[in-house]
Amino acid sequence: MKINKIITILILLNLLVFLGLALKPALALDFDPNQIIANADLLEYESMNINDIQTFLNNQNGILKNFKVLDNFGIERTAAEIIFNASQTYKINPKWILATLQKEQSLVTNPSPSQKNIDWAMGYAVCDSCSVDDPALAMFKGFAVQIDRATYRIRYYYDHPDEFNFKMGKLCSIDGRDVLPFNQATANLFNYTPHIHGNYNFWNIWNRWFAKIYPDGSLLKQEGQSDVWLIADGKRRPFWSKAALASRFDVSKIKEVSRNDLLRYPEGYPIKYPNYSLLKSSSGKIYLLVNNEKKEIESNEVFRMIGYNPEEVIEVTDEELSYYEDGRKITLDSIYPQGALLQDKSTGGVFYVEDGIKYPVLSKDVLAINYKNYKLTVVSPDELAKYITAANGVKLKDGTLIKLAADSKVYVISNGQKRWLANEQTFNQLGYNWKDIVTVNEKVFTLHQEGEPLDLLLPAETNIAIK
Secondary structure (H helix, E strand, O other): OHHHHHHHHHHHHHHHHHHOOOOOHHHOOOOOOOOOOOHHHHHOOOOOOHHHHHHHHHOOOOHHHHOEEEOOOOOEEEHHHHHHHHHHHHOOOHHHHHHHHHHHHOOOOOOOOOHHHHHOOOOOOOOOOOOOOOHHHHHHOOHHHHHHHHHHHHHHHHHOHHHOOOOOOOOEEEOOEEEOOOOHHHHHHHHHOOOHHHHHHHHHHHHHHHOOOOOOOOEEEEOOOOOOEEEEOOEEEEEOOHHHHHOOOOHHHOEEEOHHHHHOOOEOOOEOOOOOOEEEOOOOOEEEEEOOEEEEEOOHHHHHHHOOOHHHEEEOOHHHHHOOEEOOOEOOOOOOOOOEEEEEOOOOOEEEEEOOEEEEOOOHHHHHHHOOOOOEEEEOHHHHOOOEEOOOOOOOOOOOEEEEOOOOOOEEEEOOEEEEEOOHHHHHHOOOOHHHEEEEOHHHHHHOOEOOOEOOOOOHHHOOOOO
């Protein structure tokens, strides 16, 4: 009996791998038929150009990488050209076409499909009770016609939502299950394929191929929701208050994303307290919270000397404290435990000083980005000489976009590293703004170690930073 069970499990696992349903790090979310993809995902028609589509097909095993056929005007085109032209004509994301080709006939990965698979590539006009041999359907037969008509139709659903059965915000029954489409894109998918399983297959393909992987340090919120999350160590950490968010980050950097793009990250521990909060443990120890560090205040005398208010102390559990890293203990010798900006009045050099250590600020850009609300204090060289000089300068905040003057490559700072945004499509799809790019000098640039590139034109599971 045990042997039979083991064989059954192995068969099931092999089947899952074959179908592409095996669990992967990039798919840490569950299927929700109410929200399959976002409206922006469906309408992002500039997400891939012809070369991008051809490269994507080349990286698959299917027939489409070398496939050519006459288009609707009698001109021979590659599959990539036909897909691209339809996407631009009807302003529909070419990724939707690719995912639908795979969902319907597996043409993206199948090296030897049947002629029937090719002729009904998008499953367009083929209903549950229809026969593809019906003469009435002959006008929809053929690869190019299928691409064109299906893409036209999904756009028509979007522009004329009241004409069809499944509508945004209207409760309906699909395969015996209540479904309430959250957005028009989801309603469109059910109008195209009125079944749960078919749309699950689409969702699974979409998320394996086209998931948006945001770098650590990104601030995200789900479309239509107010909650803000920080992506950190591959998890999404919620902010429990506006003060906890605003005391740490620039709220103008928050990006609105789809439910799927947010929920693929497992939920991490919440960010409950504003920066520089005073937290008290069960044993009576008091800590100053600085970013993700807790700094123990050595004694009541130190507490009084620094001038903290006892009424500001928050009692927390030891478990809550365990989620913060241990920082340098605050003693009578500690200077600027909350940090300060000091400028040498002789040289003009600026340093960020914290706990008796001074970190050089290597450019005005770093000053403007990292310390927007800090007051600059001018001091003598003798005053600065009191502090230990750090080996490295201050790194830019996570989420900062940078480039060198002599190079067009744009990078985003994540976990202190610079990650190259490999193409314009990736830059745009991750919601970055060209006006936010900062041109930095070589010193600031080399201060940040090179991380893994970000490329949304690669399958999602290959586009994860290696930690």
